Structures are given as structure tokens and as C-alpha cells.
Amino acid sequence: MPQTSTTDEPIWLPDPAEAAGTRIARFADLVARRTGIVHADYQSLWTWSVQDLPGFWTAVGEFFDVRTSERWECVLDDAPMPTTRWFPGARLNYAEHALRAGDPADTAVVSVGEDGTTSYTTWNELRDQVGALAAWLRRRGVKAGDRVVGYLPNTPHAVTAFLATASIGAVWSACGQDYGADGAANRFAQLEPVVLFAADGYRWNGQQHDRRAETDALRTELPSVRVTVQIPNLGLPASTNADTVRWEDALAEPAQCVFQQVAFDAPLWVLFSSGTTGTPKGIVHGHGGVLLEHSKLLGLHLDLKPGDRFLWYTTTNWMMWNLVVSGLLVGATIVLYDGSPTHPGPERLWELAAEHRTSVLGVSPGYLQASAKAGLEPGRALDLPALRILGSTGAPLPAQSYHWVRDHVGPRVQVASTSGGTDIVSGFAGSAPTTPVWPGEISAPLLGVALQAFDIEGRPVTGKVGELVVTRPMPSMPLYFWNDPDGTRYHQAYFGAYPGVWRHGDWMTRTAHGSLVVSGRSDSTLNRHGVRLGSADIYAVVDELPGIRESLVIGAELAGGAYWMPLFVVLEADHELNEALRDLIKTAIRTHASPRHVPDAIIQVPALPHTRTGKKLEVPVKRLLQGTDIDQVAGREAVDDIAALEYFTRFVRPSANTGPTAHSTTTGVPR
The missing domain is CATH 3.40.50.12780 (ANL, N-terminal domain)
Incomplete structure (x- = not known):
């Protein structure tokens, strides 16, 4: 239930x-x-x-x-999903609407760094910055349809760069600097961008992370990039590369905002899937x-x-x-x-x-x-x-x-x-x-x-x-x-199960x-005797228990028709997985979810792997347990802690037809 x-x-x-x-x-x-x-x-x-x-x-x-x-011909045409067209004939610009709403003197953006540094940008200042940067992009030859990318933390620079890109009808994409150069390139190289915005680094958990070397490495993997704009987030010395421009120099020449009118379905940005099941998919959305x-x-x-x-x-x-x-x-x-x-x-x-x-x-x-x-x-x-x-x-x-x-x-x-x-x-x-x-x-x-x-x-x-x-x-x-020129991947991703739905x-x-x-995800279904269960039902119980930091449950179909549903737990530092805690977990699941939700085994692990946005990697772990090679279950750059994913390889047996041994599943000690 x-x-x-x-x-x-x-x-x-x-x-x-x-x-x-x-x-x-x-x-x-x-x-x-x-x-x-x-x-x-x-x-x-x-x-x-x-x-x-x-x-x-x-x-x-x-x-x-x-x-x-320009006026549209209709609100939406009669074509079935996924080929439906919205407001054909209409022309507009996302950035124009984003920059018109606020009073010029009011604050549009508040930015807080981990060290407590806080900045305030008024609507008037934001418009001025976007206008100046958009004009600079135009002078660099950037035009509607070109791709501009950002290797950036969550600061006002990213907002300004995106809005300037959108204002001229160019296409934006970004990723955080916790990705290494290879991970960022797996996304950006697909787009063949012409401009790269990159910060000198970011702060996380009390530490500064210099990303200038990673930016240089990323730049070599993006041969289409004509110029890199370096943003002084940490105040580190700027690059002296001939094709690198400082952020303040790109904004130095004032200009009014000019908004390129584009088709209703003109690309605004490309977002990427997590990349845990292959090369990240570039998902294109319109203005x-x-x-x-x-x-x-x-x-x-x-x-x-x-x-x-x-x-x-x-x-x-x-x-x-x-x-x-x-x-x-x-x-x-x-x-x-x-x-x-x-x-x-x-x-x-x-x-x-x-x-x-x-x-x-x-x-x-x-x-x-x-x-x-x-x-x-x-x-x-x-x-x-x-x-x-x-x-x-x-x-x-x-x-x-x-x-x-x-x-x-x-x-x-x-x-x-x-x-x-x-x-x-x-x-x-x-x-x-x-x-x-x-x-x-x-x-x-x-x-x-x-x-x-x-x-x-x-x-x-x-x-x-x-x-x-x-x-x-x-x-x-x-x-x-x-x-995906013929739309095959798009159709398979969403419309393969129910035509037109x-x-x-x-x-x-x-x-x-x-x-x-x-x-929970239907591609990581738990199935007990033909009854489908959601992993969220188990997490809602287990993750609330004292001593449990986080949990992960997997239902793995093994060779020979065996089915194994282990629960992996990460414990707080002062707790251990003894029989008393196992009994507490089982009783809580049986009482607050159902007897079917009780796992076959409870195993302690040091950490759980997640996507970069914090989602538990249920499917990749399941595939690991079924014997798939780790490099085939997830792109390494898509995982927040690759060592946590690698740890699960110890629970795979060369012959999976009998499932993991009783010793390994009840104590968490691998064979």
C-alpha cells in the first residue's frame, strides 16, 4: 500500500x-x-x-x-503528442517578460554565498547588466540559435548570462562546478557551444574549490568555443589565455536591452538528464x-x-x-x-x-x-x-x-x-x-x-x-x-508504453x-508475489528511525527466477547494525507499511550513491546486483560519490542463480 x-x-x-x-x-x-x-x-x-x-x-x-x-494561428494544433504545436505563428521572448515585471529600484536578486557574503541586485541593475552582456555577445558574433553554456555555481552571474543569452535568441545550458571537465564536456560538447561562461571556483562545506584548471581542461574538449568569460566568484587571478575575457570587461560597455523576437517554440535552454543510464540526454524546451x-x-x-x-x-x-x-x-x-x-x-x-x-x-x-x-x-x-x-x-x-x-x-x-x-x-x-x-x-x-x-x-x-x-x-x-533528428529517442522515452500518452x-x-x-520509480519496482510496492513506502518508515541516516531498497530479479529484496542502510556514527536494530527496522516496516515490505536482508553500507541532484540510484544499484559492469550502469561523472556505488559490487556473485549467500545478506559482510 x-x-x-x-x-x-x-x-x-x-x-x-x-x-x-x-x-x-x-x-x-x-x-x-x-x-x-x-x-x-x-x-x-x-x-x-x-x-x-x-x-x-x-x-x-x-x-x-x-x-x-505576432498573432498566433491557433492555441494548439490537432497533431497528437509528441508533435503537438502550441501557438504557431506567435513570436515573443522569455527574457523580455522576465525583466519587465519589477520596479526599477526594488531588489530583483538576492545572492548569498556559503561564507555569508550577500549581494543585492535591483531590477534596474539587472536590466543594465543583461543589456551590456547581450550587446557584448552580439559583438562576438553570437546570434539566435547559437549555444552558450555556463560552468557555474548558483550566483547572479549565471542569471545574468542566461537572460542575456535568451534575449538574443541564443540557447542556454549550464551545469555546476561539482562536475569535472569530462562530466561537463559530456553535456556541453553535444551542443557545440560558441561561448563558455566559467567561474574561477565555488565554496562547499567550508572549503574553497579552485576550478580554473578544470575550466582549461573543459575548454580543450569544446573546440567550437570561441571565447571564455571568467567570473571571479572566489577572487582568484584571472586566466591570461588570449581567448579568455574577464566578466567585468564583458559588461564594461553599457547598452539597452534589445529582445530578439523568436517563434513560440524556439529553443530557450537545453537541460540534461542525469546520465546514470548512458550519455546524458539533451532535453530542449522553448521560450x-x-x-x-x-x-x-x-x-x-x-x-x-x-x-x-x-x-x-x-x-x-x-x-x-x-x-x-x-x-x-x-x-x-x-x-x-x-x-x-x-x-x-x-x-x-x-x-x-x-x-x-x-x-x-x-x-x-x-x-x-x-x-x-x-x-x-x-x-x-x-x-x-x-x-x-x-x-x-x-x-x-x-x-x-x-x-x-x-x-x-x-x-x-x-x-x-x-x-x-x-x-x-x-x-x-x-x-x-x-x-x-x-x-x-x-x-x-x-x-x-x-x-x-x-x-x-x-x-x-x-x-x-x-x-x-x-x-x-x-x-x-x-x-x-x-x-535525435527523427525523434526516435524522444518517442521511446515517453510514448512507447501507451500510444499518444x-x-x-x-x-x-x-x-x-x-x-x-x-x-517511486516504476523502472525500479519492488514486486512481492505479484504485488507492486513503492520504495518510498519503505523510506518513509526507515529513514525516520533513530540511528538511520539513509536507506536504499532494491528488488533484483536474479538468474533462475530468484528474487532478492535487500535494504541497505547508512547509520549515524554512534550506531551499529545489531539484531536489536534489525528487529526495530523490520517491526516498523511491518507495522507502518505492510508485511510484504519487509526486506529479505538488512545490510549496512558506508554511504549511498545519488545523482548530482540528490536522487538515490536505485536502478544502477539494482543492475549492479544483477551482475552488470559498473561502467554500464552509470556514467561516473553523473554520480555524487562513485566510491559509494563501487562498494555495491561486493554484493554480486559470479553465479547469481542462488542469490547472495545467507551470510552476506544478513551481516552485510561480502563473500
């Missing part, structure tokens, strides 16, 4: 007076005026939004004053689709508006960075933090939220669980009057964390657990100021997202685990994959009261 609330009673309900003043309430009023249909609740508005896609997205464009320089989707998500679902401050912990590797930058579209002040979220202590993000009076704070489920285990009391220890929404994404959020937020952050803070992906650079499901919140559940499908759970026959199901699918197109679905690869349950439970 999925991890859901033990009651049908919500843990959080909208305040009617507050809900009436939100952007989504005003949007519903606009819809009523346009259509004559009054929507009494969120469910009614959502149903209309997916039944009348042209009406809904036209209303979104009107509500957020999306401006086009118009991102503009509409992000305005809807940030403006209607998170109720962000001018005067609000928006902080979501991320790096430039992750799609959440792109979403944070889009906070500018709705006039919000974006707060950037570059560094470890737990340095110098686990309360770091809470302190930032208090200091900068953020309205929306976004964190990971792991951060909330770590805050609870550390005994933090953010609502009592800090001044958080502005905090309205606490967002969580990246993994399913267990029910216990909802209760912890209510009791230790504040009862009026809405938990906005979301599910989405790099693939759509947006969300499928989340919340709104008008939706209740149930512990362990995501409040509702997002507006305009025709979300369903499908059984194996492609039929919608409620109350049962099914495949998360989207049955109608979304504007921010990928335009295409880079270097997007299959995302997650297990999802729709509840009777309209909420959703996402219970």
Missing part, C-alpha cells in the same frame, strides 16, 4: 479570507468572465482546465499579460512553453507576486534553478544560495528564510527529515512571519514530515509537495492556496495537466497504484532531444478525495 495519511482529515485547510485574495482566485474570476462558468472549487477549475486546453492557456496568457509581437508553464506554476500555484521573496535550494545542475530564475516572470525577488544546505549547521536554510523574509521556501524531503532528527525548532527559534509555503520536491515526502512542519515550523505554513521533472521543467502535481493538504499526499494535479494513473491495460484507476501518465499535451513538454516512469495513486501519492 502507498504511504498515505491515516485519516481522511486534512492537516491543512485554506483560510477562506486569505484564499479569496490569491492570484488563483483572481484567475478563476477572469475565467468566469471569459466563459460564464463559475468554478466553486479547485477540482472544478482543474477539470475545466484539462477539458478546454485552448481556453485555459489563453486565459493564462491574458492573466499574466504574455505579449507576442513560449516555459513562459506559460512557469507563470502558471509560480503565479497561480505558489501565489508568488511582486514583493514576495522566493528561495528554493538548488544548484545550476537541476531544473529547479531554471524555475527559480522564472520567479522574475511573476515579479518576485529570487534568493540564490550557493553552498551546502547544512553548513555550518543543519539550520542554514531556515536561517536564510528568516533573514531574507522568504514567502516560499523550497527544500528536499531529506532536508526536512534531517531538520527533524537534529531537533530543530524553526518556528520558535527564528522569525518566519513571511513564510507562507514550504515546498518539497525531488522525492516523495513522508507523512511524518507534514506533521513536523505543522508542529515545529508553523500550523499556517502550507506544505507544497510536488512531482514533476526535468523532462517538462515544471510540475505534474502539487498544491494551490485553495487546496487542502493531507499528510503523505500531493494535494492535486496542477492546472492544465491531464494527469491519470493507468493500469497495465491503459485504463485509469483510483485507489490503486498505476503508472503516472499525462493524456493531453502540456506547453513545456520537450520540443525534442538534442541530436506520456508515461513518466513513476508509480502514482489517485485517492478518493482527489489527492495523489507518488511512490
